[in-house]
Amino acid sequence: xxIPIITAPTDAATRLAGxxxxxxxxxxGLSAAETCELLEAxxxxxxxxxxxxAAVAHAVLATVPMRAFGTPDQxxxxxxxxxxxxxxxxxxLLQTQGASLAPTVNAQRAEKNWILDGTVDLxxxxxxxxxxxxxxxxxxxxxxxxxVDRDTPGLQVEPTGSGAMPSCLWGRLTVDSCRLxxxxxxxxxxxxxxxxxxxxxxxxxxxxxxxxxxxxxxxLGDAVADARDRHRFGRPLAHSQxxxxxxxxxxxxxxxxxxxLHRAAAEFDVGTRSGARPSYEHAATTRLFTAAAVRSVTAxxxxxxxxxxxxxxxxxxxxxxxxxxxxxxxxxAVVAASVLELx
Amino acid sequence: xxxxxxxxxxxxGIAARAADTDTTGHIPAQNWKELADAGxxxxxxxxxxxxxxxxxxxxxxxxxxxxxxxxxxxWSATVSSLLCxxxxxxxGDSTHRPLLHALISGRRLAAFGVxxxxxxxxxxxxxxxxxxxxxPGSAGPAGTGFTITGEKSRxxxxxxxxxxxxxxxxxxxxxxxxxDWCLAFVDLHQPGVHRYAIPHMxxxxxxxxxxxxxDALVAEADVIPVxxxxxxxxxxxxxxxxxxxxxxxxxxxxxxxxxxAGSRVSFGRPLAHMExxxxQIALSRAxxxxxxxxxxxxAAERTAGRPARxxxxxxxxxxxxxxxxxxxxxxxxxGATGVTAGHEVERLYRDAQMNVIGAFASNRLRExxxxxxxxxxxxxxxxxxVRSTGLAQDPVGLNGPSLEGT
Numbered sequence: 001x002x003i004p005i006i007t008a009p010t011d012a013a014t015r016l017a018g019x020x021x022x023x024x025x026x027x028x029g030l031s032a033a034e035t036c037e038l039l040e041a042x043x044x045x046x047x048x049x050x051x052x053x054a055a056v057a058h059a060v061l062a063t064v065p066m067r068a069f070g071t072p073d074q075x076x077x078x079x080x081x082x083x084x085x086x087x088x089x090x091x092x093l094l095q096t097q098g099a100s101l102a103p104t105v106n107a108q109r110a111e112k113n114w115i116l117d118g119t120v121d122l123x124x125x126x127x128x129x130x131x132x133x134x135x136x137x138x139x140x141x142x143x144x145x146x147x148v149d150r151d152t153p154g155l156q157v158e159p160t161g162s163g164a165m166p167s168c169l170w171g172r173l174t175v176d177s178c179r180l181x182x183x184x185x186x187x188x189x190x191x192x193x194x195x196x197x198x199x200x201x202x203x204x205x206x207x208x209x210x211x212x213x214x215x216x217x218x219x220l221g222d223a224v225a226d227a228r229d230r231h232r233f234g235r236p237l238a239h240s241q242x243x244x245x246x247x248x249x250x251x252x253x254x255x256x257x258x259x260x261l262h263r264a265a266a267e268f269d270v271g272t273r274s275g276a277r278p279s280y281e282h283a284a285t286t287r288l289f290t291a292a293a294v295r296s297v298t299a300x301x302x303x304x305x306x307x308x309x310x311x312x313x314x315x316x317x318x319x320x321x322x323x324x325x326x327x328x329x330x331x332x333a334v335v336a337a338s339v340l341e342l343x
Numbered sequence: 344x345x346x347x348x349x350x351x352x353x354x355x356g357i358a359a360r361a362a363d364t365d366t367t368g369h370i371p372a373q374n375w376k377e378l379a380d381a382g383x384x385x386x387x388x389x390x391x392x393x394x395x396x397x398x399x400x401x402x403x404x405x406x407x408x409x410x411x412x413x414x415x416x417x418w419s420a421t422v423s424s425l426l427c428x429x430x431x432x433x434x435g436d437s438t439h440r441p442l443l444h445a446l447i448s449g450r451r452l453a454a455f456g457v458x459x460x461x462x463x464x465x466x467x468x469x470x471x472x473x474x475x476x477x478x479p480g481s482a483g484p485a486g487t488g489f490t491i492t493g494e495k496s497r498x499x500x501x502x503x504x505x506x507x508x509x510x511x512x513x514x515x516x517x518x519x520x521x522x523d524w525c526l527a528f529v530d531l532h533q534p535g536v537h538r539y540a541i542p543h544m545x546x547x548x549x550x551x552x553x554x555x556x557x558d559a560l561v562a563e564a565d566v567i568p569v570x571x572x573x574x575x576x577x578x579x580x581x582x583x584x585x586x587x588x589x590x591x592x593x594x595x596x597x598x599x600x601x602x603x604a605g606s607r608v609s610f611g612r613p614l615a616h617m618e619x620x621x622x623q624i625a626l627s628r629a630x631x632x633x634x635x636x637x638x639x640x641x642a643a644e645r646t647a648g649r650p651a652r653x654x655x656x657x658x659x660x661x662x663x664x665x666x667x668x669x670x671x672x673x674x675x676x677x678g679a680t681g682v683t684a685g686h687e688v689e690r691l692y693r694d695a696q697m698n699v700i701g702a703f704a705s706n707r708l709r710e711x712x713x714x715x716x717x718x719x720x721x722x723x724x725x726x727x728x729v730r731s732t733g734l735a736q737d738p739v740g741l742n743g744p745s746l747e748g749t
Contacts, residue, residue, distance in 0.1 A: 224716050233728035241706075244713035244721070251712055252657040259636035260629075285629040292629075328622070336621030339601060339628050 018083025032268035043214025050165030052211020057124035062089025069187035090129035103137035126171025164320030281338035353408035364548035384424025410591025415548030427453035456495035474514035535559030545693030589666035596673035
């Protein structure tokens with residue numbers, strides 16, 4: 001398998017593959033808050049933002065919509081194998097922002113089937129995926145979520161580079177007259193705009209932040225060690241006030257972003273218990289804030305030279321992180337829509 | 344959608360008088376009455392200490408609500424009923440209970456005297472000293488308490504407080520190997536006390552100024568030796584109260600911005616439809632939330648009695664500087680009205696800056712955070728390390744030294 005840490009058959013890895021899959025379906029049965037802590041630790045320990053994103057794409061973005069909107073058959077079919085790591089699911093990061101981008105996959109009704117045509121790029125985990133969560137638009141623009149297995153005739157996956165987070169493994173998905181039955185529809189037909197899409201957006205905004213909290217903590221740890229080891233002007237960097245103040249600000253950003261993440265994640269758990277919906281505003285502010293925190297922390301750590309090149313990779317990947325999830329263009333508009341009660 | 348309500352007006356009368364409080368530089372008596380009636384000061388203290396024992400979230404919410412209504416009143420009341428009362432509850436004993444109750448109920452007002460005229464955060468420069476009123480061998484009767492001499496400056500409530508909790512050096516008798524420092528609870532209504540007000544940029548309704556002690560009397564029970572390190576944990580109540588002031592000020596500035604953006608029409612549409620305005624509002628929303636979440640966490644830790652010095656330091660750094668940014672955006676969204684004297688955001692803009700400075704300025708706290716990251720204590724050395732590297736000298740020109748002196 002291409003993502004060994006996610007799919008290795010150990011207990012710990014099983015939890016990473018399926019933390020949000022319920023226990024009775026073979027998953028870890030963790031809460032959203034616990035899953036975030038797991039992903040934070042994975043980001044800190046793996047020191048790899050791309051691998052963290054791969055874990056989120058499979059264990060959250062591909063898993064939770066199925067848990068939330070899947071039929072009993074769909075849940076029984078997919079979730080146990082996703083939780084064990086036997087199957088991985090993939091989602092395009094261009095399909096996690098509702099209709100803010102024009103749809104690139106079309107769905108046509110043909111008797112009792114659906115015919116899908118189109119191409120979607122930036123599919124996280126595509127080269128290794130067993131199946132894909134794909135949003136497709138009707139001729140009249142209504143959108144439906146589909147679960148498309150890799151062996152569906154007419155489906156092609158082309159591995160691509162993304163320029164960042166290479167360890168996530170990226171691909172372009174092309175569907176050419178793919179014929180799907182109603183059992184491939186996730187949720188209500190033509191209702192993705194009010195079902196799967198808002199959920200996917202909030203999941204992306206919240207959970208992709210979690211590995212980054214860990215990466216920021218790893219960078220902070222590296223920076224503290226560096227400041228204690230290296231000298232400038234004949235004295236340890238740790239004696240330099242400007243170094244000390246920068247490190248303090250890095251620590252502050254870590255704590256603030258973690259606080260935002262924990263609030264947003266906990267709302268998924270409250271919702272699980274009470275049926276109340278997590279706040280889209282809180283999800284979007286979490287991503288908006290964390291993206292800025294990640295940019296500032298990686299910039300402050302850009303001088304570090306660790307053997308594994310974390311600072312360079314994180315600097316590159318932070319720019320990518322800040323541009324996905326809709327980037328500031330979408331996130332600011334979404335937060336403003338909530339605060340101003342407009343939009 | 345799950346929404347945690349941002350505190351709104353809790354004291355409409357105090358909010359309605361906030362502009363006047365700023366203009367006149369005086370907190371109306373009615374404000375004090377309304378706070379006492381609401382039991383504001385009791386929230387911060389346990390039942391045993393005469394409080395109402397609110398949980399930490401409720402405390403932060405009540406603090407922010409008052410800070411939103413009137414930052415000046417908030418500062419004055421909270422310095423007395425939270426910070427000073429906590430110090431008395433922590434370091435005092437049963438003889439101080441009437442004093443504690445008086446502060447909690449708002450019947451008396453306290454000031455916290457730390458900073459002196461020579462320096463703000465550097466305790467090494469402080470001169471104020473407590474010494475026995477009649478040292479052994481002197482003419483007067485022994486054992487009649489202590490006197491305090493020195494000047495504390497830029498102190499909230501100094502012009503009108505009834506009592507000051509003062510950080511002072513201890514003049515120790517031979518054989519006394521206790522701490523070098525003490526807290527002295529000083530009655531300010533006595534001949535040895537002179538006080539003065541200092542005009543200030545923001546929080547103009549908050550009384551602020553200096554206290555000059557000239558052999559002012561302090562009862563023996565009111566001088567409590569305290570190690571300086573330990574005292575800084577007590578001061579974190581002050582950092583917390585200032586952080587919450589900043590959050591309340593920022594939230595008020597954002598609320599004013601949202602209201603203005605919704606009603607002000609420019610280029611044929613309300614400002615709220617301008618993406619530039621939306622971006623400012625979205626950023627403010629995210630930053631205020633981040634600060635408030637950290638405030639709740641820090642307050643929970645502190646209220647539970649766990650060490651929270653580093654966390655509260657982080658909070659104060661971020662929250663106070665954040666509020667300066669948010670109020671600056673608010674002024675920009677309001678345009679010319681925002682820089683007009685008497686307008687709410689003009690006042691909030693001035694108020695926000697005070698929080699960055701008060702109760703340890705940001706960079707002092709960054710040093711503390713850095714130390715807790717494992718970097719060791721701050722190192723202050725004479726600045727002499729650049730010249731020896733050869734970097735601080737003018738280089739030769741493109742043709743080298745050959746033309747020099749010709």
